[in-house]
Amino acid sequence: MSKHATVSFGDGLRLEMQKWGISVHTVEPTLYRTPISQEGRIHSALDRFWQECSEDVKKSYGDEYIKDFKTTISNHLNKAKPSEKIKEVIDDMVDAVAGNDPKTRYVPSVVTQIRAKLLSSLPENLRDHFFLSSQPQTPPAYVAERKKKQPSLVDPRSIVDKTRPPNAKLERVFSMPNWGKNEMTPSPKTDAELKFKF
Structure with missing residues (x-):
């Protein structure tokens, strides 16, 4: 979400700065195995945030949801590109700053570019299904409790x-x-x- 917002900001800034002869370029890397993406570090931060949450937030989500969320994060981190591939991001950054004919938008790796094109061409409901399937499948405690107490709405x-x-x-x-x-x-x-x- 934050990357999407940054790209949108970059698009607007590029249009605004064009009159000054200043170009704006975005480099949009995916996940790489770097210190910021270490599983232990992320889990520790999540545990700390969970402890700082108010009791009503903890009750609404529940411990089972948080366990599933941590598993989902681990699965996502396991798909990160190896750290030696970070060179493709650096090459794009150098080209954006010092290249003769820099691109407006850089998406390192051809595989990532193809995946992004395929995802953007899918119908919205299929794209949503794809993204939702990579989220925790355990419902928050509040939702699970409500389903037990209240029948579902009639179509x-x-x-x-x-x-x-x-x-x-x-x-x-x-x-x-x-x-x-x-x-x-x-x-x-x-x-x-x-x-x-x-």
């Missing part, structure tokens, strides 16, 4: 309305005045005034 499309003719479609009505032929046609004010299309 309103499954409710049959006996007052409406079969295959009838509700006409879309806008709340704004309909200005036509130099006169104002009031919008229907009650459900009884709604029309059906056949």
Whole structure:
């Protein structure tokens, strides 16, 4: 999320600085095995943050969720590129600063570029499914507790309305005045005034 925000900021800054003859370039690396991505260090920080949380936050998430979250982080860190590959990021940074014809946007590694293109071309629901599958699968304690106490909502499309003719479609009505032929046609004010299309 922070990387996405930084890239958006870079895009806006590039447009703003163009009039001054200043170019702005973004380098968007993925995860590499560096000291900042060491599993023990991240888990220690997470444990410290968890201890500092208020009791209502701890109760809402629950210990099982935090355990699953730590496992998810570990799985993600295991996919980090080896530290010797960090050279591809440095090369892009050097080219952005000192190259003859620097790119506006650098995404180190061809594999990462292809993956990003494929993800961006997927329909939104498939892309969401892909990202959600890499998150903790244990629901927060509050959600799990609510599911036990309360039945799930009924899909309103499954409710049959006996007052409406079969295959009838509700006409879309806008709340704004309909200005036509130099006169104002009031919008229907009650459900009884709604029309059906056949």
